[in-house]
Amino acid sequence: KYESHLTELTKVRSEIEKIYEKSYSLWKSGKTVWSPATHGRNVIGNITFADFAGVNPMNPLNWKHYKQASQELWKGGAMRDRALKSGASGTEYATAELGQLASEFAGAEGSAVDGFFRMADKVSGPLAKAYNAEDQVFKLASFIKQVKAGASDAEAAAYVSKWFPNYAEVGPTVKALKTSPIGAPFISFQAEAARI
Numbered sequence: 001k002y003e004s005h006l007t008e009l010t011k012v013r014s015e016i017e018k019i020y021e022k023s024y025s026l027w028k029s030g031k032t033v034w035s036p037a038t039h040g041r042n043v044i045g046n047i048t049f050a051d052f053a054g055v056n057p058m059n060p061l062n063w064k065h066y067k068q069a070s071q072e073l074w075k076g077g078a079m080r081d082r083a084l085k086s087g088a089s090g091t092e093y094a095t096a097e098l099g100q101l102a103s104e105f106a107g108a109e110g111s112a113v114d115g116f117f118r119m120a121d122k123v124s125g126p127l128a129k130a131y132n133a134e135d136q137v138f139k140l141a142s143f144i145k146q147v148k149a150g151a152s153d154a155e156a157a158a159y160v161s162k163w164f165p166n167y168a169e170v171g172p173t174v175k176a177l178k179t180s181p182i183g184a185p186f187i188s189f190q191a192e193a194a195r196i
Contacts (some may be wrong), residue, residue, distance in 0.1 A: 003151040010069075011152065014131040021160055027185075028185055029127075030049070032126060032131065033128045034130045035131075039130070039131065039134065040137070041121060042134050043134055045136060045162070045193075046135060046138040047138075049163055049164045049165070050138045050141070050142065050163075050164075051137065052147070052163045052196065053088070053142045053159070053160070053162075053163035053164065054142075055138070055141050055142045055145050057141075062141065062145070065141040065142075065145045065148075066137065066141045067078070067142045068141075069136075069137050069138075069140035069141040069144055070137055070142055072140060072144075073133055073136055073137060073140060079140070079143070079147070079150040082143075082153050083139070083140050083143045083153075083156075083157070083160075084148075086143075086151070086153040086154055086156070086157035087141055087161065087168075087172045088139055088142075088143040088153075088156060088157035088161070088171075089136050089139050089143070089160075090168075091131045091161070091165075091166045091167055091168040091169065092131075092136060092139075092165075092167065098186070103114060126185060135164070135165075138164065139160050139164050142156075142159065142160050142163065142164070143157065143159075143160050145158045146159050146160070162196075164196070165188070165189060165192035165193065165196070166192065167188050167192065170188050170191055170192065171191070174187055174188055174191045
């Protein structure tokens, strides 16, 4: 009887944790990908990081890199694939921190709560892609510039990671704080900005 109660409590705890994680991810989406002001701040931040990386979009000499980066992102070109494979791209906020929402609800069956989250993900999906593109175009322009200057894909990816936020590789303390109910949900950006 004790084991039966323990199994039931474990199931309930698992469901509560799942709903908490989904709600938390959805809340973070509302504060980021659903916020026009955050999109504006994201672009301004990326212009600053791009300046540090030597690929300032205000410099006409860099426009060719941004043109190629935009075309690669739009059409899914070979340079985009190389950047993803080497880790120069694919480490953006929406991919690393909000991807859980998309992966957990894709085609899932379940309760009305699950249905609500699936509906929210349908709204988040296109906005998250736009949010990612705001990051990726700057990173890809930097990657392209480094490769054209003779760097290997690995060297170019390391250069991009040095000057742009990499949300996939934050430390254990940052990971714990960003998921804790009493932590700092957006600490990843502050930690990466301080590192840069």
